[in-house]
Amino acid sequence: MTLTEKILAKASGRNRVAAGDNVWVNADILLTHDVCGPGSIGVFKREFGQNAKVWDPMKIVIIPDHYIFTADRLSNRNVDVLREFAKEQGLSYFYDVIDDPEGHWAFNVARGQLRRQHGSRYQGVCHAALPQRGHTRPGEVLFGTDSHTCMAGAFGEFATGIGNTDAGFILGTGKLLIKVPETMRFYLEAELPKGVMAKDVILNVIGDIGFDGATYRAMQWEGPGASALDMDDRMTIANMAIEAGGKNGIFPADKKTFAYVDERTRANGTKSAYEPAELDRDQIFAFDKVYDLSKLEPTVAMHPNPGNRALAKTLEYVRLDRAYIGSCTGGKTSDFVAFAEVVNGKRVQIETYGVPATSEVVSDLKQARLGETSVWDVLIDAGVMMTENASCAACLGGPQDTFGRLNAPLTCISATNRNFPGRMGSKESKVYLASPYTVAASALTGHVTDPREFLS
Numbered sequence: 001m002t003l004t005e006k007i008l009a010k011a012s013g014r015n016r017v018a019a020g021d022n023v024w025v026n027a028d029i030l031l032t033h034d035v036c037g038p039g040s041i042g043v044f045k046r047e048f049g050q051n052a053k054v055w056d057p058m059k060i061v062i063i064p065d066h067y068i069f070t071a072d073r074l075s076n077r078n079v080d081v082l083r084e085f086a087k088e089q090g091l092s093y094f095y096d097v098i099d100d101p102e103g104h105w106a107f108n109v110a111r112g113q114l115r116r117q118h119g120s121r122y123q124g125v126c127h128a129a130l131p132q133r134g135h136t137r138p139g140e141v142l143f144g145t146d147s148h149t150c151m152a153g154a155f156g157e158f159a160t161g162i163g164n165t166d167a168g169f170i171l172g173t174g175k176l177l178i179k180v181p182e183t184m185r186f187y188l189e190a191e192l193p194k195g196v197m198a199k200d201v202i203l204n205v206i207g208d209i210g211f212d213g214a215t216y217r218a219m220q221w222e223g224p225g226a227s228a229l230d231m232d233d234r235m236t237i238a239n240m241a242i243e244a245g246g247k248n249g250i251f252p253a254d255k256k257t258f259a260y261v262d263e264r265t266r267a268n269g270t271k272s273a274y275e276p277a278e279l280d281r282d283q284i285f286a287f288d289k290v291y292d293l294s295k296l297e298p299t300v301a302m303h304p305n306p307g308n309r310a311l312a313k314t315l316e317y318v319r320l321d322r323a324y325i326g327s328c329t330g331g332k333t334s335d336f337v338a339f340a341e342v343v344n345g346k347r348v349q350i351e352t353y354g355v356p357a358t359s360e361v362v363s364d365l366k367q368a369r370l371g372e373t374s375v376w377d378v379l380i381d382a383g384v385m386m387t388e389n390a391s392c393a394a395c396l397g398g399p400q401d402t403f404g405r406l407n408a409p410l411t412c413i414s415a416t417n418r419n420f421p422g423r424m425g426s427k428e429s430k431v432y433l434a435s436p437y438t439v440a441a442s443a444l445t446g447h448v449t450d451p452r453e454f455l456s
């Protein structure tokens with residue numbers, strides 16, 4: 001069996017499953033956030049009763065992250081709905097925006113977007129916060145009301161996005177009916193050359209197979225090149241499985257995975273036991289391809305979809321209005337450090353927004369140094385508008401006052417994961433997806449730029 005089949009077999013109490021089987025699967029974790037949480041809670045209450053109790057309060061993780069730092073009152077209200085539900089159900093893992101359990105969230109416009117406005121438990125983007133807070137474990141099943149839930153496949157688990165109706169059902173029962181997906185294997189040889197990042201790997205692959213090339217399939221990453229990637233890189237790649245239509249992305253768990261998970265579960269007091277799925281010899285794949293990482297070059301997904309691939313060096317004619325670094329895919333500490341390496345001692349030539357994925361990333365960047373200067377200050381000195389309010393921000397457009405939102409027909413290069421029309425705001429805007437290195441180099445020149453010229 002493939003990794004996905006092995007995990008789904010175990011979670012459904014069977015010895016074996018095969019692609020196409022329909023099985024009832026037990027959830028280890030249900031994740032939701034401020035956009036889909038209130039709707040999922042509504043389904044749960046409608047179907048199971050106003051006074052119903054969730055199936056397991058220790059297995060539900062609620063992380064508000066999407067429309068947080070906005071004056072939009074309905075968005076603010078969604079956070080209050082989550083708080084009321086967490087209190088009513090006795091949920092341990094609700095990462096509130098504010099510290100007062102009796103309070104109400106209201107974004108203060110007068111204090112602006114840049115300075116911290118949240119309480120001590122607030123995390124930021126759910127997919128980045130989930131592993132940091134010790135909720136990802138090899139061999140488990142994670143369902144989340146967000147399509148990029150697949151990012152947790154980096155930790156050797158089955159992780160996939162679901163809708164509010166399914167989430168409402170899981171809240172009541174802890175189960176979901178799943179068709180076992182076929183598996184596509186991507187076997188990575190060698191290591192990434194200088195200037196090329198994990199983002200370039202996934203943009204290359206989606207460029208090969210198309211933005212629907214993995215529809216309802218597992219994308220399994222193997223080989224020495226996969227083992228050489230660190231956990232942040234694996235997260236970047238697993239995150240974008242959905243940009244090829246994938247059901248999930250998955251890496252075999254190894255000693256890097258165990259070290260990360262063990263440290264995070266211990267630090268956060270979350271469940272520390274897990275049983276990883278081992279790689280079998282007798283795997284059946286619907287697709288199997290070898291990629292030599294040493295041959296890859298900085299890559300861009302052009303407007304209007306993540307499969308519209310071109311090499312950065314061929315797009316120098318594309319003039320840019322804005323650069324953006326952030327999101328679950330591109331807002332991790334290592335992403336900002338890479339960006340800072342390129343812009344260190346220079347000034348960006350276009351409006352450049354920086355949104356750390358989590359509050360832990362904010363604190364990492366203030367502590368990490370490039371020479372004598374903190375990474376945070378390197379970015380500020382280069383002219384990047386950095387916010388301390390970690391969130392999804394403009395990755396998903398959001399309300400009109402969202403930090404970094406494309407409110408006009410602008411052309412933007414972005415370290416995020418999705419560029420369908422209107423994704424970051426205006427439907428007339430154009431978004432080019434790229435690695436943090438490429439976004440940084442392009443911010444320095446004002447046009448799409450191969451970052452290797454700044455890294456040699």
Ligand code: SF4
Pocket residue numbers: 066125126127146148326327328329391392395396416417
């Ligand atoms: S950062 Fe973007 S892709 Fe990630 S969860 Fe938020 S909106 Fe979705």
